[in-house]
Amino acid sequence: MKFRSTLRSSPEVSLREAMLHGSAPDGGLYMPVEMPHLPADFRARLPNLTFPEIAREVGGLFMGAEIPLPMLTNIVAEAFNFPVPLVTLGERLHILELFHGPTLAFKDFGARFMARVMGYFVQESGKQLTVIVATSGDTGSAVAHAFLGVAGIRVVILYPAGRVSSAQEKQLTTLGQNITALEVSGSFDDCQRLAKQALVDPQLAVKLSITSANSINIGRLIPQIFYYFAAVSQLRSTESPVVFSVPSGNFGNLTGGLFAKRIGLGVGPLIAATNTNDVVPEFLRSGNMIPRASRHTLSNAMDVGNPSNFARIVDLYDNDLQAMRQDIWGCSFSDEETLRAMHDVEQRHQYVLDPHTAVGVLGLQSYAKQNQATKHGIVLATAHPAKFADTVLRAIGVRPEMPARLSEYLDRPKKSIPFPNRFAALQEFLLSTNT
Numbered sequence: 001m002k003f004r005s006t007l008r009s010s011p012e013v014s015l016r017e018a019m020l021h022g023s024a025p026d027g028g029l030y031m032p033v034e035m036p037h038l039p040a041d042f043r044a045r046l047p048n049l050t051f052p053e054i055a056r057e058v059g060g061l062f063m064g065a066e067i068p069l070p071m072l073t074n075i076v077a078e079a080f081n082f083p084v085p086l087v088t089l090g091e092r093l094h095i096l097e098l099f100h101g102p103t104l105a106f107k108d109f110g111a112r113f114m115a116r117v118m119g120y121f122v123q124e125s126g127k128q129l130t131v132i133v134a135t136s137g138d139t140g141s142a143v144a145h146a147f148l149g150v151a152g153i154r155v156v157i158l159y160p161a162g163r164v165s166s167a168q169e170k171q172l173t174t175l176g177q178n179i180t181a182l183e184v185s186g187s188f189d190d191c192q193r194l195a196k197q198a199l200v201d202p203q204l205a206v207k208l209s210i211t212s213a214n215s216i217n218i219g220r221l222i223p224q225i226f227y228y229f230a231a232v233s234q235l236r237s238t239e240s241p242v243v244f245s246v247p248s249g250n251f252g253n254l255t256g257g258l259f260a261k262r263i264g265l266g267v268g269p270l271i272a273a274t275n276t277n278d279v280v281p282e283f284l285r286s287g288n289m290i291p292r293a294s295r296h297t298l299s300n301a302m303d304v305g306n307p308s309n310f311a312r313i314v315d316l317y318d319n320d321l322q323a324m325r326q327d328i329w330g331c332s333f334s335d336e337e338t339l340r341a342m343h344d345v346e347q348r349h350q351y352v353l354d355p356h357t358a359v360g361v362l363g364l365q366s367y368a369k370q371n372q373a374t375k376h377g378i379v380l381a382t383a384h385p386a387k388f389a390d391t392v393l394r395a396i397g398v399r400p401e402m403p404a405r406l407s408e409y410l411d412r413p414k415k416s417i418p419f420p421n422r423f424a425a426l427q428e429f430l431l432s433t434n435t
Helices: 015-021 042-048 051-063 069-079 107-125 138-147 166-173 188-200 202-207 223-235 252-263 279-286 310-316 321-327 335-349 355-370 385-396 404-410 423-432
Strands: 003-005 030-032 086-088 093-097 129-134 153-160 179-184 210-212 242-247 270-274 328-332 376-381 417-419
Touching: 003 015, 015 107, 015 210, 030 310, 042 223, 051 069, 051 223, 051 252, 069 107, 086 223, 093 223, 093 355, 107 129, 107 138, 107 153, 107 223, 129 138, 129 188, 138 153, 138 166, 138 179, 153 166, 153 188, 153 423, 166 179, 166 385, 166 404, 179 188, 188 210, 188 423, 202 423, 223 242, 223 252, 223 376, 242 252, 242 355, 252 270, 252 310, 270 279, 270 355, 279 310, 279 321, 279 328, 321 328, 328 355, 335 355, 335 385, 355 376, 355 385, 417 423
Parallel strands: 093 376, 129 153, 129 210, 153 179, 179 417, 242 270, 242 376, 270 328
Antiparallel strands: 003 030, 086 093
């Protein structure tokens, strides 16, 4: 398996090179040179496979011979040691709970898999690796926990000051060891821009081996394919079309679903459900992609005004807008609509949503109104509601019960470093702290 840049002006590379460099030298994102395909009998076997078995078989298509099968088996067993349940709320409404990992967010899937694969590659090379990651909330905590204590890897997290929840902030700023959190004066888009600059900066390249743990890294994206198959395996229904509603910000989650569809998961369109940061739904309507400064919302992990993975989506469809419209249905919702959906679902189903998953539910409802043939809709539940307790209280009048693995962080002292929104400062910091 070889990978190429979306900008197509860099050499093709192995998975190892793609993961350890994050983005291509030309600034593009890595994509498979050829999209693999699952064996013809996979769909029939799917209901009988465990999640690690799904991950091993699907992941193996992208790993090739670079990770021996026994090692891949160990990696998926260690990375995915938590449940991935599909909860049925109604005839057409199913919730895939992706928040049962250590940090209570779907980012645990990508981060834990990636940390183990990178750890394997770094162990072979014997060189220290710097992992830089920008976060609007859950990515930072998932990456911090996944890489904590991994030999040969240091992690630098950039997060926007005052724009993540208190629980998210404590999860990513209290660990120490090989994890450093920089509290950037700016938005997530500013953090993402700084991280992208660091990845392609020639001065840093001379001194550091540096990569990304954001979904711009193909290693984060591959494991996000797995749970689409796991959802369909639990549905145990041959009725079609099955549609997924995906709360979307940086669009790595949706891209994972599009990869799953391309390699053989037989499902209908994917719903790209956003908050008011709606540049992709607007693109699908108008054909014009116009990035803009992100807007702060209650679903803060989706506050992205210039989503990185849009480049992969355009590449996957060879810039064919009509083909994209066939597979992606875009919609966006306000904070007021989000709160109302959280309230309605709790009243109707006694089920508590976090604000991001609520946007996904709204997306499915909107799609179903216009597509009456929809039999099954699966909403990706991206975070535990306790991570957004204040918003849940505002929506339903009750605070959600807080799991012990979240509450234990709230009293820990914050160890972040206040940081300016300037690349020169980041460059100096990375070079001066490299050991």
